[in-house]
Amino acid sequence: MAKVSFRSVWKKYGDLAAVKDLNIECADGTFLSILGPSGCGKSSTMRMIAGLEHISAGDILFDDRRINDLAPKDRDVAMVFENYALYPHKSVFENMANPLKLRGQSADRIKERVMAAASLLEIGHLMNRRPQELSGGQKQRVAIGRAIVREPKLFLFDEPIAHLDAKLRAHMRGEIKHMQRTLGTTMIYVTHDQLEAMSMADMIAVMHDGELQQLGTPREVYNHPVNAWVAGFVGEPAMNFLTCDVRGERDDVLLTHPNFALALKPQQVQRLNGHAAGPVRMGVRPDALGISMQKLAEPVITGEIFVNELLGGDMIVDVQLADARIRVKTVPEFDGAPGEACYVTVNRDKWHAFDAETGRAFF
Amino acid sequence: MTDTALSDQYVPGQSQGLFRVREIADNVEARPVPSTVTMPAKLNPAASRAYFFWLMVPAIVLLACISLYPFFWMIYMSLHDVEIGSTVWNNFENFTKLATDSRYLKGWWLLIQYSVMCLVLQIGIGVFLAVALNGARFEKILVTTLLMPMMMAPIVAGLVWHFLYNGTFGWYHWLLQSVGILGPKSILASTSTALIGIVIVDVWQWTPLITLITLAGLKRVPQDQLEANMVDGASQLRNFFAITLPNLYPVLLIAVMLRFMDNFRFIDSVLALTGGGPGNATKILPVYLFEVSFKFFKLGRGAAIALTLLIVTIVLGMILVRIFDRQQPRKA
Numbered sequence: 001m002a003k004v005s006f007r008s009v010w011k012k013y014g015d016l017a018a019v020k021d022l023n024i025e026c027a028d029g030t031f032l033s034i035l036g037p038s039g040c041g042k043s044s045t046m047r048m049i050a051g052l053e054h055i056s057a058g059d060i061l062f063d064d065r066r067i068n069d070l071a072p073k074d075r076d077v078a079m080v081f082e083n084y085a086l087y088p089h090k091s092v093f094e095n096m097a098n099p100l101k102l103r104g105q106s107a108d109r110i111k112e113r114v115m116a117a118a119s120l121l122e123i124g125h126l127m128n129r130r131p132q133e134l135s136g137g138q139k140q141r142v143a144i145g146r147a148i149v150r151e152p153k154l155f156l157f158d159e160p161i162a163h164l165d166a167k168l169r170a171h172m173r174g175e176i177k178h179m180q181r182t183l184g185t186t187m188i189y190v191t192h193d194q195l196e197a198m199s200m201a202d203m204i205a206v207m208h209d210g211e212l213q214q215l216g217t218p219r220e221v222y223n224h225p226v227n228a229w230v231a232g233f234v235g236e237p238a239m240n241f242l243t244c245d246v247r248g249e250r251d252d253v254l255l256t257h258p259n260f261a262l263a264l265k266p267q268q269v270q271r272l273n274g275h276a277a278g279p280v281r282m283g284v285r286p287d288a289l290g291i292s293m294q295k296l297a298e299p300v301i302t303g304e305i306f307v308n309e310l311l312g313g314d315m316i317v318d319v320q321l322a323d324a325r326i327r328v329k330t331v332p333e334f335d336g337a338p339g340e341a342c343y344v345t346v347n348r349d350k351w352h353a354f355d356a357e358t359g360r361a362f363f
Numbered sequence: 364m365t366d367t368a369l370s371d372q373y374v375p376g377q378s379q380g381l382f383r384v385r386e387i388a389d390n391v392e393a394r395p396v397p398s399t400v401t402m403p404a405k406l407n408p409a410a411s412r413a414y415f416f417w418l419m420v421p422a423i424v425l426l427a428c429i430s431l432y433p434f435f436w437m438i439y440m441s442l443h444d445v446e447i448g449s450t451v452w453n454n455f456e457n458f459t460k461l462a463t464d465s466r467y468l469k470g471w472w473l474l475i476q477y478s479v480m481c482l483v484l485q486i487g488i489g490v491f492l493a494v495a496l497n498g499a500r501f502e503k504i505l506v507t508t509l510l511m512p513m514m515m516a517p518i519v520a521g522l523v524w525h526f527l528y529n530g531t532f533g534w535y536h537w538l539l540q541s542v543g544i545l546g547p548k549s550i551l552a553s554t555s556t557a558l559i560g561i562v563i564v565d566v567w568q569w570t571p572l573i574t575l576i577t578l579a580g581l582k583r584v585p586q587d588q589l590e591a592n593m594v595d596g597a598s599q600l601r602n603f604f605a606i607t608l609p610n611l612y613p614v615l616l617i618a619v620m621l622r623f624m625d626n627f628r629f630i631d632s633v634l635a636l637t638g639g640g641p642g643n644a645t646k647i648l649p650v651y652l653f654e655v656s657f658k659f660f661k662l663g664r665g666a667a668i669a670l671t672l673l674i675v676t677i678v679l680g681m682i683l684v685r686i687f688d689r690q691q692p693r694k695a
């Protein structure tokens with residue numbers, strides 16, 4: 001178990017910077033998820049921790065000890081790879097025993113540890129099989145088993161469940177989270193799937209173009225994204241963005257759009273901090289919107305239903321406005337048909353305003 | 364990121380006039396699915412086998428002419444005394460005599476020594492070079508340079524080395540003599556070292572092949588397994604033996620197969636270097652076979668020797684293929 005610190009870490013491939021000035025403190029026992037789209041530098045970050053890539057600049061510390069120059073074998077980390085990286089010529093038992101064997105543990109101890117890990121992961125009956133004879137989910141368990149047989153300072157999981165089918169992935173999310181809580185080992189988990197990060201992590205580091213965008217708890221990242229990019233990346237269905245104008249002054253400030261005008265609350269005006277007039281981007285999540293076929297008293301957006309998507313327990317309605325299309329999450333009983341006029345309500349506490357140019361969040 | 368700005372032409376509500384919307388009633392009943400499946404009465408005809416057979420006939424006939432006919436002719440000859448104008452049945456004498464033919468038996472022994480030495484040295488040096496060259500700075504240029512011996516005709520290689528080994532003006536001989544490894548006699552002139560002389564030439568010429576094959580194999584060693592093993596706690600050296608080498612086995616088996624078969628067949632360089640001498644020191648079996656058949660013109664006896672050589676080659680080849688199959692990952 002260890003605390004992991006990044007101090008101005010850079011990774012450069014020639015002139016291309018894959019990771020730029022990364023600063024993260026990850027407390028002992030934390031489940032940290034590094035979230036970002038492909039090519040954002042998250043895998044490079046993980047590989048630098050494991051010692052598989054040279055750290056171009058800056059330092060990585062485990063418990064205040066600089067590990068930049070240690071060989072992978074001396075870093076005492078355990079890694080699970082995206083495509084499992086099992087040894088095909090070894091049985092499941094030998095695969096899992098490998099880290100212990102390489103550290104010169106006795107045969108009895110190896111057997112004990114492997115069996116303990118196998119029973120935790122419920123793969124005890126697979127011990128004599130070869131990796132080729134396993135299903136994707138089983139391979140993934142073996143790969144995790146190989147990581148947990150010894151007690152490393154740190155777990156590194158590189159998109160370990162990306163190749164599983166949706167149902168199994170949902171199941172494994174719970175299992176991995178439970179396992180990490182049980183063992184209490186610090187975990188760094190790389191993923192491009194915001195749902196995985198949201199559902200499992202204690203802390204999420206959102207990365208984009210090699211830069212850390214936001215570091216925070218899943219709640220913070222979801223409810224208070226620092227910029228439009230994070231707001232758009234986290235959340236499914238994705239946040240709606242509308243280009244609006246801010247007009248008025250003091251207590252009477254309005255957010256205006258061709259389809260609607262919305263009065264700002266005093267604290268929202270305060271957060272705009274002098275950005276009294278001009279364009280802003282309004283961001284609002286589909287679940288902060290309501291939809292109705294009757295006109296209601298509260299401030300509403302008038303639009304036309306474009307299409308309905310029934311997702312079983314929810315319904316997503318795409319609403320066509322003058323210059324954009326927004327998605328609204330509602331109950332499956334909603335009975336509007338495409339082409340009909342509808343009325344969308346906004347939860348006045350649950351929308352965001354972003355700088356139209358920089359994308360920085362006002363609130 | 365859902366700024367889904369639409370094209371200017373879009374006008375809400377317009378689409379309804381352009382497309383017919385199919386209404387599906389909510390109260391449509393679910394239909395029961397039949398629970399039994401019956402085989403269709405008749406299957407669609409597959410392409411006729413005769414068609415494929417006739418497509419293959421020309422190739423089969425050609426193969427029979429150039430390969431099967433000589434093969435059976437060899438078996439026929441091996442059972443007869445073959446002279447020009449006469450072939451006489453000789454009651455398996457060609458074979459029974461081999462058991463007491465000391466040069467035949469020695470030929471085998473020399474062939475085994477020769478092949479094993481060649482294979483061990485070529486695989487060892489070849490793999491070492493491949494690992495050293497893999498990912499090296501001037502890899503492509505270095506590999507091309509290294510391949511040059513392989514591009515030389517074996518008979519030419521034999522002649523060149525024949526001169527390099529020469530006791531009076533051979534450059535290598537001078538080199539080996541100056542460092543005290545050799546006496547005044549050429550390496551090929553002494554019965555105790557001549558075999559090593561021909562091994563060196565074979566290694567010189569064919570190690571590049573092993574390097575080339577191994578390099579191709581190295582490119583396919585899964586990087587993630589190497590990395591996983593490194594994180595698991597392996598050093599570079601252990602990583603090589605635990606991951607790289609097992610992944611190279613199939614490739615190396617093919618290399619071994621190619622090379623041992625070549626050693627059993629190719630005698631050009633040996634003929635050019637020593638012609639089997641001094642004495643019989645380098646008279647490996649294929650050289651002896653050549654001598655019997657085409658110098659002494661005992662075609663019957665030669666055919667018998669060739670047949671035994673062929674059988675051993677086939678058996679060894681089959682064993683290697685069997686091992687190769689076992690190395691292949693089984694499909695789940």
